[in-house]
Every structure is written in C-alpha cells, then in structure tokens.
Amino acid sequence: MNNIYQKELKGYFKNVTGFVFIAFMLAVIGIYAAVINFTYAYPNFEFVLTGVSFIFLIVVPLLTMRVLAEERHQKTDQLLYSLPLKLSSIVLGKFFAMLTVYAIPVLLSAVYPLVLSIYDPSGYISFSSSYGTMFAFFLLGAALISIGMFMSSLTESQIIAAVMSFGAMLMSFLTSALANIIPSTVNASFFGFIVLILLAALLVYFLTKNSNMAWISFLILDIPLVLIRFLKSDLLYGALPSMLKAISLFDKLDSFAAGIFDMTAVVYYLSVMALFIFFTVQSMEKRRWS
Amino acid sequence: MIEVKNLAKKYGDHVAVENLSFTVEKGQIYGFLGPNGAGKTTTLNILSGCLAASSGEVLINGYDIYSDAQNAKRLIGYLPEQPPLYHDMTPYEYLCFVGKLKGIPKKELKEKVSEVMEIVKITDVKDRLNKNLSKGYKQRVGLAQAILGKPEIIILDEPTVGLDPLQIVEIRDLIKSLAPEHTVIFSSHILSEVSAICNYIMIISKGKLVAEDTAENLESRFTAATVISLCVKGGGDTVRGVLDGLEGIESYNVTEGGTEGTVDVQINCKDGADIGETLSTAMLENKCLILKLESRKASLEDVFMELVAGDSGTDDAHDFEELSDSEAEQPAVGFEVDADSLLDGSAKSVWDEHMPDGVADEAEADSDEYEEDFERGEDEQQ
Numbered sequence: 017m018n019n020i021y022q023k024e025l026k027g028y029f030k031n032v033t034g035f036v037f038i039a040f041m042l043a044v045i046g047i048y049a050a051v052i053n054f055t056y057a058y059p060n061f062e063f064v065l066t067g068v069s070f071i072f073l074i075v076v077p078l079l080t081m082r083v084l085a086e087e088r089h090q091k092t093d094q095l096l097y098s099l100p101l102k103l104s105s106i107v108l109g110k111f112f113a114m115l116t117v118y119a120i121p122v123l124l125s126a127v128y129p130l131v132l133s134i135y136d137p138s139g140y141i142s143f144s145s146s147y148g149t150m151f152a153f154f155l156l157g158a159a160l161i162s163i164g165m166f167m168s169s170l171t172e173s174q175i176i177a178a179v180m181s182f183g184a185m186l187m188s189f190l191t192s193a194l195a196n197i198i199p200s201t202v203n204a205s206f207f208g209f210i211v212l213i214l215l216a217a218l219l220v221y222f223l224t225k226n227s228n229m230a231w232i233s234f235l236i237l238d239i240p241l242v243l244i245r246f247l248k249s250d251l252l253y254g255a256l257p258s259m260l261k262a263i264s265l266f267d268k269l270d271s272f273a274a275g276i277f278d279m280t281a282v283v284y285y286l287s288v289m290a291l292f293i294f295f296t297v298q299s300m301e302k303r304r305w306s
Numbered sequence: 307m308i309e310v311k312n313l314a315k316k317y318g319d320h321v322a323v324e325n326l327s328f329t330v331e332k333g334q335i336y337g338f339l340g341p342n343g344a345g346k347t348t349t350l351n352i353l354s355g356c357l358a359a360s361s362g363e364v365l366i367n368g369y370d371i372y373s374d375a376q377n378a379k380r381l382i383g384y385l386p387e388q389p390p391l392y393h394d395m396t397p398y399e400y401l402c403f404v405g406k407l408k409g410i411p412k413k414e415l416k417e418k419v420s421e422v423m424e425i426v427k428i429t430d431v432k433d434r435l436n437k438n439l440s441k442g443y444k445q446r447v448g449l450a451q452a453i454l455g456k457p458e459i460i461i462l463d464e465p466t467v468g469l470d471p472l473q474i475v476e477i478r479d480l481i482k483s484l485a486p487e488h489t490v491i492f493s494s495h496i497l498s499e500v501s502a503i504c505n506y507i508m509i510i511s512k513g514k515l516v517a518e519d520t521a522e523n524l525e526s527r528f529t530a531a532t533v534i535s536l537c538v539k540g541g542g543d544t545v546r547g548v549l550d551g552l553e554g555i556e557s558y559n560v561t562e563g564g565t566e567g568t569v570d571v572q573i574n575c576k577d578g579a580d581i582g583e584t585l586s587t588a589m590l591e592n593k594c595l596i597l598k599l600e601s602r603k604a605s606l607e608d609v610f611m612e613l614v615a616g617d618s619g620t621d622d623a624h625d626f627e628e629l630s631d632s633e634a635e636q637p638a639v640g641f642e643v644d645a646d647s648l649l650d651g652s653a654k655s656v657w658d659e660h661m662p663d664g665v666a667d668e669a670e671a672d673s674d675e676y677e678e679d680f681e682r683g684e685d686e687q688q
Contacts (some may be wrong), residue, residue, distance in 0.1 A: 019406040030394050095451070097356040099407045100379040113354075170673035225318070304358045306317070 020101075020109030021116075024083070026064055037079055041121035044071050049128050059140040061129045062273040069153070072160050073185045079117065080192050081165030081178035084300070088172035094304070103300045107165070111293060116159050122154050137152050145275045152162035152272040155285035156265060160185060162292035169299040191264040200254035206245050208256040213237045307332045309490050313362035315348050315513075322348040323513040326362070332458075336495035337504030341614055345513040347387055349462050351492070354384035359391065366459065380409070383457040385387025387464055393437035397428050397447045400436060401454060408455045418454065426450045426480065429487040442473045449477070453484065460484060462492035466499060478503050497610055532601045534585070536571040537563055540594035545569055548588050554581040568597065582658040633640065661684050 028034030048064045087093040096106055129146040164181035171177050198204055213234060221230035244251050261267065265288065268281035308330035315323040323665050330336055338346045340371050352355035353364055355371045355378065364371040392400055401419045408688035410418055423429045426446040431439060436447065445465065452460055454541045465481070479504055482638040484490050500507055501521050509517040509524075519525060538545055549558050549571070556574040563570045575581055582601065589596055 023403050025483070027392075027394060041579070089392070090393060091386060091388045092390040092392055094351070094356045094384070094386040096384075096407075098354040098379060098382065098384040100376045100409065102376070103408060177593065305354065 017105035017109040017112075022105055024110050024113030025116055028113065033078065033082070034117050036118060037075055038121045038124075040078075041071060042124060044068050045121070045125045045128075051124075053128065053132055056285045059127050059132060059136055060142070060273070061132060061146040064128070065153045066269050066273045069156065069269055070189065072157060073182060073189060075290040076157070076164045076180040076185055077181040079114055080168050080181055081174045081273045082168070083114065083165055084169040084296070085171050085174050085177040088303075093300075097304065104297050107237055107293060107296050109298065111162065111165060111296075114131070114165070115158055118157050118161060119154065122150065122157070126150060131259050140274065145272070148277050149269065149272040152269055152278075152281060155282060155289075156269055159165055159265060159285045159292075160188070160256045160290040162289045162296070163188075166296045166299065178202070186262075188265045191260045192267045193258035195264070198257045198260070200257055202245070202249045202252045205252040205254065205256040206241070209241055209252075210238065213241065307368060308491075309363075309365040310353070311363040311365075313349070313352060313364065314347075314360050314362045315352060315357070317346070318597040321513055323352070323359075323610060326510075326513070326515050328508060328518055330459075330476055330489060330491060333486050334489060334505045334537055335481065336489075336491045336505055336506045336508060337500035338491065338510060339495070339497065339500045339608065340493075340510040340608065341495060344614075346495075347463055348382075348513075350384070350461050350491070350493055350512070354382055354386075354461050354567075356378050356384070367447050381458045381674050383452035383454065383460045383517050385452040385460075385462045387467075389444045390451070391447055393435065394438055396433050397423070397439070397443075397450070398432040400447065401450055401539075404451045405454055408457075422450045422454045424454065427476075431662050441468045442470060445469060445473075445477075449480070452490075456487070458487045459491070462490065463492055464495070466496075468495070474499075488617045497607055509610060509613050516613040532575045532580075534573040534582070535584075535598075535600045535602070536566055536573070536596055537593045537598035538571060539568050540589075540592070540598055541567075542569050542591055543684060545571060547590075548592050548594065549573070552581060552584060552588060554584075559667060587606055592641060 028037075042123060045064060045068055048068050049061070052058050052064050052067065053061065059216055084093075087096065127146070131143060133143075135143050163184050164177075167181040167184060168174075168177040170180065198208060215236035216237065217230045220233045224230070265285070268278060268284065271278045271281065310326060310328050310330075313323055313326040314321070323337050326345075326349060338349065340346050348357065353360045353366075355375055358372065364378075366378040366381050369381075371378045392403075395403065398419065401422060401451065402415060404600060405419055406412075407417050417563070420429070423432055426449050427448050428443060429441055429679065430451060436444065445468065449462070449465060452462065462481070466477050469477060478499065481490055485505075492503075505520060507517075507521055507524060508515060527606065542562070545560055549560075556576045558574070559572040561570050561572075573581075573585075582599075586596055586599075
C-alpha cells in the first residue's frame, strides 16, 4: 500500500493536477474569507467553510477522475493485477494519496482562525467550532472523494469518470434543496420511491446485464412499497423528503457551523467513505470476472 | 510448475477458452501458438491472475492463482499484450516502482534494476519519459518489468509484435537465454518464431488445446508421409510400370505434363520410406529422365494448418486462411527452392525456417533479410 501511495502522491505533483487542485481550493477559500471575515467582519471561519462547500463539485472530479480510469486506459491495471498485491491495498493507497493532496489546502486554511484572532481582542472567535467545522469539512471531502474514486473505477475514460462524479456530487449537493421542493403527501413519496426503485433496477441491469435480476430486484423493492401504500399509508407521509434530508452529505456541515459537534454526521461520513472504498474494491474485482 | 485443469472462460455467450488442461515443466520454453482470437491472451491473462476463469483451476507451484494469489503471483513475471507502462515515469523510476511492489528489498533494488536494464539494453534511455519512448523500447521496458526480480515463471504475450527485425532477433535471443533458470511461456501467432525458440509448442484454436508436444514430435506425429512430385520425360505407361515395381509407395498419380513427351507424377510415400534413390535408379534403368524432383515433407506449418483449420470449421475459417496463406507461401525444401534461394543468397533463412529447433543460431545476420520480408507479409495481412 505504501508504495502505491508514494507513487500516486508523486504522480499528482508531477503534472499540474495537484497544484491546480490546491491553488483552486485556497483561492476560493481565500475569497470567501476575505468577504465574510474581513469585509463583513464575521469572526466565524466556519461560515466560510459552509459557504465554499460547493467547490467539491469541481475539485473532487478533478482529483478523482484519473485515479483508476487512467490505469485501465493505459492498461497498467494489468500490471497491478499480476503483481503480488491485494486489491484493497491498491485502492487504499490511491485513496490515501488523494486524501493527502486534499489535506494540504485544508491544513493551510487552518491559519485563518489564528489570523482572525489577532484582530479579536475581546474573544469572539470560537476555535472549537471553527476547527470542529474544519474537521467535518475534511471528512465531507473525504467521503466525496471516495464516491469519485468509485466512479473512476467504473470506466476507462477520464472524461466519463469526471462527468459521472460531477453528477454524483451535484446530486448529493442538491438533495436537501430537492427535499424542500417535494411535497410531503403520501402519493408524492410513493411515486418518488417508485422512480428511485426503477433507477436502482436499471442500475442492476447495467451492472449485471441480466434482465431477470433487474426485474427481481424491482419487484422485491416494489411489492413492500405497494403494500405499505395501501395498508399503512401513514408511513409514507413525508417519507421521501425526510429520507433525502437524512442521506444528504452537505447538509450535515451546517450543524457543525452552528456549534454542534454532530457525532452521527462523523459516523455517517466515515461509513460513506468505507462503503465506497469497498464498492471500489469490488468494482476492481469485478473487472477480472467480466 | 504450472498445472492448468479444465480451464474455461466465457464472455457472456462467447466462449473464449474451453476445457483447457496442460502442465508446464520447469526450465523449458513453451510456445502458445494460434490464430488471432484463438484465446491465447485470455489464457495467459488467466495464468497471470489478471483475469478470473469461469471455471477450472490454475496451480502455480501448488499455489492456486485465486485463493493463494499472493504466493502464486510472487513466482510470475508477466508482460501483457500492451506493455503496462506509466507514461509519466521514466523507465528507471518505473522499474524501481515495480521492484518495490514485487517485494525486492531496498538494498538490492538499485542493483537489480540496473542489471535488468543492462539485459534488455535500455540503460541509454533510462531517464526519458516512458511516453516518449519508441514502441520497441516500450516493449523492452515491459519485458524488463516482467523479468525483474527473477521470477521463476515468465509469461510473455506476443513479445515481438511491432518490433523491427533486429529487435525481434534480439528479443528472441533474450527469451532463449532465460530458459534454463526460468520457465518461459510466450504466445505468438507467428509459427516460425515459436518453432525457433520453443522447446514445447501448444497449438490452441478456438479456445481449445488441439496439440501439445515438442516441435519434432508434432511434425512426426502429424506428418502423414513424404510427398514427391516429379516431372519425367517418358511415356505414361512406362512410368506407371516403373512405379508399380517399387516398394514404399502408398499411392501415385500420373498426369500429362506441360510439354510434349513429359508426365507429371505425384507420389505419396509410405511412412518412413525413403525411396528417392531407388526411384531415380529405376527411372534411369527404364530410360525415363527425371527433369524435376521435389520432395516435400509435411512441415510444422502443415501440422498447424491441419490442426487449426480442421478445427475451426465454418465461421472462423476465413480468418485463419488469411493467416495461413502468408505462412504457406514459403517454399518447400526441394531442388527448385535450393537453386532459387542460392541465387538470392537466402538459402540459409529458408533452411532456418524449416529447422524447428533453431539450428542456425549464427545465421542471424542472414536471416534479417528474411525477417523483413516476413514482417512485410504480416503487415499486408493486417
């Protein structure tokens, strides 16, 4: 794992990707800090972090698009498969290399609260909530990077990988907004879930190329939903919006900015990370079986 | 060393490899021969652990390539069809990276990498970026990666494709030199290459192993008999009379010759019979002059064609014919050929071509000319 990690890390700084990534993040954080902290004189750096969380839509695909797609494109994955390595160590090595690149701008931006404290003799700055939010911000990015890495493992084209992870970032960015639009009536949730189940069945079809599997998974998920709809429809009242709110990644940052160290959010970020690392390993493994 | 049992690989409905079983012994060079799409790459990918088989078992020194992958892969060096190079690394960095992943201790790493670079002659380009290397050098870097750390088994997938004639000869020599210490398995669709380097030949067609033996054994096993064609000055009946009186003839066929007073004769000899001498004496005694004599023994090509074409039957036969045409154009050994090739000085290479065990190692310089012809032939084919 260590060798892969070192090679990947060097790779990011051999071409411009790593530098562009770091520069872009620092620039956006800098602009927001300049506006929020210095112009409007808010003492809260955590507002900057919640404000800039949209940059993940751009920087995560930039960071993750080549990580596995390029291996496949150059056929170097065959080298990795034929060497005495575990797939999990390859994936983890690459993931930690990306985390390291991502940690650099986050760590550099840790000086902002310190700089602000120079101009804050009366002690308005709450370091614990600033650095707590920064911690959550880091975890959020890490979870999104694991999703991007998974997208990159699905294709051999960097562009497709970038577009897919941008789509995934956008979806998770918009979930809370979407949750507010969806009416909380029973029928809205019912049809919303049916659409989601259809999408899931389609995904099953594309992954397995087996229409029976797709139908079976569609029915397995659909039958309970129909039963609930007609037997205990109360359960569906507002179900879809609250589910979307629950799975939203970006929303959870807000409670940190409000000064709450939300342990469930930390666990959630770590779980998403672990899940998508696992998916990535499986997707790499699947390639050998196709 | 390597045991393969009932290997099968399916891509959806398409069967790439079917019920493949063979064993590989230590210290030998094995050649995988087959037309395009026969399943060579698939098989080698499975052997090296890059691909999982649909069913069957691969044991490397007793380690299963799936359940005991780490131990098994430690014994293998693999060069895939396309050398797996990272474009943004130099060959030196690349080989160090692979060496570390292969678990070579840090102290020995530099030494081993430079040793390997000497062997494949890439020391001159070690500080250029991989992406700027020529195809031949890329192939060599890939080869260096495969033999780095001296794995017991080296698997090479079409290692000479895309190289210039000189490089082909060099790579072939390199493969030969690996033999006593390493077991080498390599694939090719070029018959001459396989017969020149390998101790053992495995012919694979449509995913099935159709023959497996040493080159000589394959020839003798599948050679029906020697075929002699004659052009004789004399009457058809006289010739028939002579031939009837000779032993060692399985069957013959006499037809009118191209010019007045000559006949063409095709003789199928019985197995192992050498009738050349008695035939010419008998003809002379009956005042029939032999104007032309051509003796043709079924070569490895014929064996290859017989096995592969016979097997491929209908749909893929066309594909194969294209391949075999270019191979079959090489003339058989006979009077005519000798004369012709003496004129253009390529007798040695024709000889080379028909000596399966690479008798004429020294004749490399001469054979370059042939290589070029051959390459051209191959290009046209593509």
